[in-house]
Amino acid sequence: xRVLVCVKRVPAPxxxxxxxxxxxxxxxxxxxxxxxxxEECAVEEAVQLVERHGGESxxxxxxxxxxxxxxxxxxxxxxxxxxxxxxxxxxxxxxRTATAITTAIRTxxxxxxxxxxxxxxxxxxxxxxxxxxxxxxxxxxxxIVNGIKGIEVDGDSLKARRESDAGVEVYALTMxxxxxxxxxxxxxxxxxxxxxxGSKKIEVGQVVPEAVLxxxxxxxxxxxxxxxxxxxxxxxxxxxxxxxxDLLEELGILK
Amino acid sequence: MTVLVxxxxxxxxxSPATLEALAAARTIDPVVHALTLGSAADxxxxxxxxxxxxxxxxxxxxxxxxxxxxxWGESVAQxxxxxxxxxxxxCGTDRGNEVLAQAAARxxxxxxxxxxxxxxxxxxxxxxxxxGGSLLEACTLTAPTKLLTVSHHAxxxxxxxxxxxxxxxxxxxxxxxxxxxxxxxxxxxxxxTLATAPLVVGGGRAVGxxxxxxxxxxxxxxxxxVVGCSRAVTNNGWRNHTDQVGxxxxxxxxxxxxxxxxxxxxxxxxxxxxxxxxxxINTDPEANMVTKADYAVIGDLHKVVPAITAEIRRRRG
Ligand SMILES: Cc1cc2nc3c(=O)[nH]c(=O)nc-3n(C[C@H](O)[C@H](O)[C@H](O)COP(=O)(O)OP(=O)(O)OC[C@H]3O[C@@H](n4cnc5c(N)ncnc54)[C@H](O)[C@@H]3O)c2cc1C
Ligand SMILES: Nc1ncnc2c1ncn2[C@@H]1O[C@H](COP(=O)(O)O)[C@@H](O)[C@H]1O
Numbered sequence: 001x002r003v004l005v006c007v008k009r010v011p012a013p014x015x016x017x018x019x020x021x022x023x024x025x026x027x028x029x030x031x032x033x034x035x036x037x038x039e040e041c042a043v044e045e046a047v048q049l050v051e052r053h054g055g056e057s058x059x060x061x062x063x064x065x066x067x068x069x070x071x072x073x074x075x076x077x078x079x080x081x082x083x084x085x086x087x088x089x090x091x092x093x094x095x096r097t098a099t100a101i102t103t104a105i106r107t108x109x110x111x112x113x114x115x116x117x118x119x120x121x122x123x124x125x126x127x128x129x130x131x132x133x134x135x136x137x138x139x140x141x142x143x144i145v146n147g148i149k150g151i152e153v154d155g156d157s158l159k160a161r162r163e164s165d166a167g168v169e170v171y172a173l174t175m176x177x178x179x180x181x182x183x184x185x186x187x188x189x190x191x192x193x194x195x196x197x198g199s200k201k202i203e204v205g206q207v208v209p210e211a212v213l214x215x216x217x218x219x220x221x222x223x224x225x226x227x228x229x230x231x232x233x234x235x236x237x238x239x240x241x242x243x244x245x246d247l248l249e250e251l252g253i254l255k
Numbered sequence: 256m257t258v259l260v261x262x263x264x265x266x267x268x269x270s271p272a273t274l275e276a277l278a279a280a281r282t283i284d285p286v287v288h289a290l291t292l293g294s295a296a297d298x299x300x301x302x303x304x305x306x307x308x309x310x311x312x313x314x315x316x317x318x319x320x321x322x323x324x325x326x327w328g329e330s331v332a333q334x335x336x337x338x339x340x341x342x343x344x345x346c347g348t349d350r351g352n353e354v355l356a357q358a359a360a361r362x363x364x365x366x367x368x369x370x371x372x373x374x375x376x377x378x379x380x381x382x383x384x385x386x387g388g389s390l391l392e393a394c395t396l397t398a399p400t401k402l403l404t405v406s407h408h409a410x411x412x413x414x415x416x417x418x419x420x421x422x423x424x425x426x427x428x429x430x431x432x433x434x435x436x437x438x439x440x441x442x443x444x445x446x447x448t449l450a451t452a453p454l455v456v457g458g459g460r461a462v463g464x465x466x467x468x469x470x471x472x473x474x475x476x477x478x479x480x481v482v483g484c485s486r487a488v489t490n491n492g493w494r495n496h497t498d499q500v501g502x503x504x505x506x507x508x509x510x511x512x513x514x515x516x517x518x519x520x521x522x523x524x525x526x527x528x529x530x531x532x533x534x535x536i537n538t539d540p541e542a543n544m545v546t547k548a549d550y551a552v553i554g555d556l557h558k559v560v561p562a563i564t565a566e567i568r569r570r571r572g
């Protein structure tokens with residue numbers, strides 16, 4: 001089985017997201033970088049699919065040269081190959097991103113054969129455009145379902161499960177398929193020392209992306225209105241319990 | 256036609272977010288058109304009219320008897336080609352975003368997800384949420400038909416009676432689209448869920464283990480609430496991901512959220528901020544959760560939580 005997983009490098013903010021003075025980017029001066037938890041799970045799922053069914057997994061990202069870090073992280077937990085689509089900025093608009101990824105997939109498939117399963121995150125952590133995977137799948141004329149929290153392979157077909165307000169929905173698909181994965185599908189492993197050392201040595205392939213601008217262009221980032229509240233201190237330690245229970249009564253929670 | 260709203264429903268049960276999308280549409284043009292997919296949705300025409308739908312366009316097709324992202328997306332695309340609206344609005348929900356992404360791919364048009372405001376001009380300027388709501392983005396949208404989803408809670412649903420004349424739109428769906436129609440469904444058991452619970456007792460990394468959640472379970476049980484947790488907890492395998500509150504977990508909106516040993520990282524906060532009141536229990540008075548909360552107790556959750564439970568039992572006698 002050949003599996004491809006697409007991830008996006010994003011900053012990992014703590015208590016607050018700060019914006020650069022020009023209003024065009026998140027201030028990353030003091031931040032580490034990561035991917036969406038959905039994508040971390042997609043990477044883990046790619047590794048598990050290959051562990052269970054044999055074959056090979058590949059991780060792909062479109063991003064700055066530094067996104068090499070996210071590719072190698074995926075390799076450190078067991079992904080076999082990595083591909084970078086280098087761009088000069090932190091991100092491209094979603095249409096442009098999807099076109100570039102589609103072209104790269106065609107190039108990779110022409111060289112090494114088709115991917116049976118292509119995994120995306122349900123949405124990227126920062127932009128959350130909810131569309132790159134769907135656009136790529138459509139361009140490749142493959143089925144896609146988002147929000148997947150369970151994959152069960154049986155021969156060349158698979159069952160993909162997701163949760164909705166009504167309950168659990170199951171989709172029955174025949175490979176090749178594209179799936180948008182949600183956190184909770186698995187518990188991503190941590191890299192071992194051996195995995196980390198091995199990931200330093202893998203060769204990261206490059207496909208230079210080319211695609212025109214899409215119709216959605218960012219103008220600026222704006223801080224969302226922060227909820228300000230005067231915190232009422234109910235006390236210290238277990239002695240505060242009566243004050244807490246008074247509050248529960250006052251709010252009508254304890255009747 | 257100026258604005259068309261894609262109605263979200265599940266086998267004929269209307270998603271409340273649709274009413275917010277109708278309210279958003281009315282800010283673009285007072286004459287709102289709605290689109291329902293599948294005959295199960297025909298019964299919704301009256302309610303849609305009450306919320307401002309002048310015309311309800313109905314699509315009937317065998318492939319629309321249950322949800323299917325490709326069949327729904329293709330139907331929206333064909334309706335757009337037939338009706339030629341200037342803009343199409345859907346709900347900023349999992350389904351709404353998925354369906355509009357499908358339609359956008361098929362129409363080769365841009366699609367802006369989770370919008371909170373629209374400035375209609377020669378070049379549209381829209382504001383959308385990023386980071387699950389922790390940050391906003393102003394962007395331009397250039398397209399012959401503008402496709403948008405409306406962020407949940409950004410607009411308030413309100414009644415605004417309109418004619419609600421029904422019309423029918425014919426679609427021609429390739430049978431291959433049956434491949435992504437729901438094949439089986441297991442209905443959710445009735446009961447309080449994390450998303451709807453009136454009280455949530457949340458536990459973070461400081462709880463320390465799966466077993467150490469027992470006192471939080473006990474307190475939540477006494478008050479008719481449920482237990483939630485942070486990603487640090489699910490990452491450690493102490494609780495199932497279905498209990499996770501936050502950007503990549505569940506958005507909660509209880510009357511009271513008791514956040515125990517949770518630092519209040521922005522990705523957690525965004526899932527908790529719709530709570531009516533928040534009480535933080537934390538050893539660190541400077542923790543983000545404490546400074547943003549309405550109430551706080553400074554102390555060790557392992558001592559404070561059992562003390563609250565004991566005090567409730569004492570008062571109940
Ligand atoms: C893209 C992205 C998405 C994410 N999505 C989510 C999400 O959906 N949900 C989520 O929760 N996180 C999410 N995170 C992770 C988030 O950034 C934090 O890492 C996480 O919320 C931290 O969990 P925590 O507060 O339990 O742990 P910590 O940050 O370690 O906080 C522990 C807290 O416990 C306090 N404490 C210590 N001992 C005690 C004691 N004995 N009694 C009381 N208090 C004590 C400490 O003062 C501290 O405030 C996401 C991150 C990223 C990058
Ligand atoms: N720059 C990128 N490089 C690789 N994959 C991406 C990129 N942007 C988005 N994706 C993938 O597409 C999914 C959906 O992204 P989005 O449409 O931005 O919400 C993400 O979870 C990733 O799997």
